[in-house]
Amino acid sequence: MKGVSCPVYLCLLAILISLSSVKVYSREKINSEEALLRYWNRHLCPPVAAAADEPGGKLSEQALAFVALQARLADSARDTLLLPEYGRLMDELQSGQYNSALAFVQFKTAKLLYSRNKKKEGIELILHTKELLGDQHHAFPGIGSYYAFMGQIYIDNGEADQALDYLQKAVASGFCERIDEYYCWGNIGLTYFNLGNTPKALEASFKALEIIKELKDSAEVVSMLGNIGTIYLKHGDYKSALRFLSLDYEGSVQFKRWESATAVQIMKAKSYMQLGHYDSAGVSLRLADSIAGQCNCVSNGAKKEYYEQLSKWLSQKGNWPEYVKSIDSFIHYSNKLNSEARMTMSNFLGTELKVASNMYEAKMQLVDSERQRQLLVRNLIIVIIVSLLLFVLLIFNSHRKGRKAERKIYELNLENARKQLDNYLENIRTKNQLLEELQGQIERHSSERPADEVQKIDIELASKIEQASLITEEGWQEFTYLVEQVHQHFFTKLNVIFPNLTPAEVRLITLIKLKFSIKESASMLGISADSVRKARYRLRKKLSLEDEISLDEMIYGI
Incomplete structure (x- = not known):
């Protein structure tokens, strides 16, 4: 027995020393933002249990706090109650100017807010994250999930092109979790659907279906x-x-x-x-x-689609009185839907502008603060020289960034006006198409009805067609306002070049500027196509255009 006890004791001692050295070696030091991001990337992408040995270093508390928050988030049915803790962590990171780490926590918080129907707050926070992150994406944990969420934000707010750009970046970057990959492919399908590319939309959607079936x-x-x-x-x-x-x-x-x-x-x-x-x-x-x-849970979009299909079904059945009612309902919900879409886009663009302005002001404050700090540590001569240099640089940067901000505001407003005008014109064309289909239905079914019944229905429907096809004075004012926003100073130039135009001639010129066909112009003006042709001929004479000069090309150039 004595011959065995000595080696066993030495072995146990060696094992204890070995374990002790492993523990010391594995105790990670988190003293920089880069180390903090690496730690989160290991423990959150994909989510895994925290290491047995807690890390050390000045940022270890924040590292563990966020991992613990994410674990509680997965197990909590009332996860929005965790928002104050997210807020405290963001305050700590902001005070230390750990911008990339702050951006990551903001991204996770924005995703939580957006998924819990706090969409306005979620959008504002993720747009702030986008500005804060800039192009510093290389160390961002699970960057693919961030790209996928940005794509979802843009597709939900009608920005299909920007959405597709982010979603394709997400696919190229990879994902922390399979569920993020599913949502990304689903949104790619939706984006291609909105862009009219149905083969690509089907390909992406079947990919999403395959993933979600695996996730059961x-x-x-x-x-x-x-x-x-x-x-x-x-x-x-x-x-x-x-x-x-x-x-x-x-x-x-x-x-x-x-x-x-x-x-x-x-x-x-x-x-x-x-x-x-x-x-x-x-x-x-x-x-x-x-x-x-x-x-009682149907959206305006579903109601619009319902009345559109109902009107087509009623026309096949020959139920014209109900058909007229359904057309009225279709137009009503179409207008409501377009109004909602314009409001959503306007709010989103306003939020983008607000976040960009706030970030710009914060950067300006940071520059000023840094300048003040430098002034305190320099002697009088150096202070004067550096102050002059910084003053010139500050003015230059201020003017440059001011011009950039003004340009961005102008481009956002112009893009918003273009989309509103496109929506307005699309609504008009859809309505006119339905009215033409209605006229065709009347003509086809007139031979199947007694003359007195046809006359009664024709009078009622003719009144509805006339009422729906003409644009009211209020509608013209809104229409010309949108045209002026997109084609700035168009009406001013027109009045200077041709001061004697009548209101009717101005309206005709406006429709030509927007490339309306003769048939579409006739419907908009409430006259026949022949009347439009005659009006164009009289306009050429009034403007004294030579035969080789195109009326359309002349108007396009104004």
Whole structure:
């Protein structure tokens, strides 16, 4: 026994020494922002348990606090109660001027706010993160997830091109979690859908469906099936659309997502009508109306689509009085939807501008503070020299950045005006197209009705057509305001060059400037196409244009 005890004792001693040395070696020192970001990247991307040995260093408390917050966030049903703790951590990082670390915490906080329907606060915070981060992305933990979230923000606010740029960066960078990858591919599908590229939209959406099936999230599987059905509908593959939409409807009912169930039935009705199955379309429309009436949860977009499909179905059935009512409802909800879209875009652009202005002011304050600090540590002669140099530099930078800020404001306002004008013109063209379809329906069905009934319906519908096709004086004022915003000083130049134009001639010239066809101009002005041609001829004479000069090209040049 004595011969064995000595080696065992020595072995135990060696093991203890070894364990002690490992512990000392593994105790990580977090004394810089770079080390802090590396620690978060290891423990949060993907999420893993914290190391057994707590790190040391002056930033170790912040490192552990954020990892613990993220763990509590995953397990908490009332996660918004953690927001004050996020706020305290951000204050600590801001006071230490750890901008990249602050940007990462802001990103996570913005994502939490946005997912919990605090969208305004989430948007403002993530845009502040974008300005704060600048182009310093190399050390940002899980940068792909940040790009994916930025893409979601831009697609939700109607900025498809910018959204696609961020989402493609996200795919190239990789993701912390598979769920982020799913949402990214889903948003890529939605972006391509909005851009009209249905093959790309289908490819991305099927990729998202594959991922979410692996994650076994049944509710999200249902949502993605519906997205694919909607893309097939736009692509013109109505049978495939019905197959996926039916699966979406079954899942929506199972999960009691009544707004989704209503929207699915409306899209099914549209698919059925494209296939000529009007009885099935009627069943879907009645079911959509029934669900919407019970849940009172349908958006203006769904209502617009519902009345558009209902009006087409009623026209096939020859129910003209109800058809007229549905057209009125369609126009009403179209206007509401366009107004909401303009408001959303305006608010988003306003938030972008506000954040950019605040960041600019903060940077200016930082420059001034640094200048004051330097002045205190220099002698009198150096102070005078440096003060003069800094003063010149400050003025130069101030003017340069001021011009840049003014240019950005101008570009944001111009882009907003262009999009509002495009939405306005698209709404007018859609309305005119529906009115032309209505006129065609009247002419086709006139031969199928008794003369006295046709006359009565024609009088009522003619009144509706005339009322809907003409733009009111208030509408013209809004229209000319948007034109002036996009084509600045157009009306002033026109008045200087041709001071004797009548209001009617100014309106005709405005429509030519916007490249309206003769048929579209006739509908806008409430006159016949021949009358528009004659008005154009009289205008040429009045402006004394030579035969080789195009009226359109002359107006485009104003």
